[in-house]
Structure formats: structure tokens, C-alpha cells
Amino acid sequence: MRKNTLITTFLSVILITLSFKTFSQTGDKPTNSKVLILTDANFQKSIKKGITLVDFWAVWCGPCRRQAPIIEEIANEVGKKFKISKLDVDVNKTVASQYNVRNIPTLIIFKDGTEVKRMVGVQDKQTLLNELSNIK
Numbered sequence: 001m002r003k004n005t006l007i008t009t010f011l012s013v014i015l016i017t018l019s020f021k022t023f024s025q026t027g028d029k030p031t032n033s034k035v036l037i038l039t040d041a042n043f044q045k046s047i048k049k050g051i052t053l054v055d056f057w058a059v060w061c062g063p064c065r066r067q068a069p070i071i072e073e074i075a076n077e078v079g080k081k082f083k084i085s086k087l088d089v090d091v092n093k094t095v096a097s098q099y100n101v102r103n104i105p106t107l108i109i110f111k112d113g114t115e116v117k118r119m120v121g122v123q124d125k126q127t128l129l130n131e132l133s134n135i136k
Contacts, residue, residue, distance in 0.1 A: 043087065106119070107119045
């Protein structure tokens with residue numbers, strides 16, 4: 001009985017590890033995605049001009065996974081008018097710290113490099129579209 005429990009636990013850990021690995025490889029930027037992947041290196045240049053929505057997220061974050069398809073939909077709808085992007089806070093700690101991102105998902109809208117709106121927690125598609133449209 002104990003042997004079965006150990007085997008089940010071991011297999012569960014392997015499956016969870018593989019699912020995180022798969023998500024981190026495919027969840028960052030699905031094929032044909034219009035979502036920009038930001039890093040500590042390209043962040044400032046990417047937000048410098050225009051209106052940019054940045055989704056601060058992490059692979060292990062359940063709410064971030066719920067937010068991801070909404071970000072994809074928005075990028076597909078308004079990706080020509082606004083820059084829609086993601087930044088993994090575990091990999092890019094400098095930017096996350098610079099903008100005091102303490103909870104994820106955190107979504108920040110920048111206009112010409114300046115933060116104009118911050119939202120914490122999962123946001124629905126219409127809320128994000130409205131916030132983007134309200135930026136003057």
C-alpha cells in the first residue's frame with residue numbers, strides 16, 4: 001500500500017514538473033502570437049513610444065494562466081494600434097522590482113514610457129480594451 005502511494009506521488013510530481021516545463025516553453029509565446037515578450041534588456045526601448053500594455057506574470061501563477069488567453073485575444077484584436085506584451089517576473093527581476101510589482105498578474109499600461117494605469121489581478125477582456133481606449 002505504501003509503495004503504491006510513493007509511486008503515485010512520484011508520478012504526480014513528474015507530471016506537474018513536465019506541465020510547468022511545457023507551459024514555460026509554449027505559454028510564453030504561442031505560434032503566430034502578436035504578444036511581445038519583454039525582458040530586462042528590451043523593456044525600456046519597447047515601452048518608450050506609443051501605448052503598451054504589459055502583463056507581469058510567472059509560469060507558476062494560476063491566475064496568470066487564466067489571464068494569458070485574454071492577453072492573446074487582445075493582441076489579436078488591437079495589436080496594430082497598441083503594443084501588447086508580457087514580462088516574466090521570475091526571469092526579469094530588475095524590471096519587476098523597478099516597477100514595484102509585488103502581486104501577479106499585474107497589468108500596467110504605459111504611454112510613451114510613462115505608467116498611466118495599473119491593475120492587479122485577472123482582468124477581463126472588455127475592461128482591458130476599455131482602459132486601452134481611454135488613454136489619451
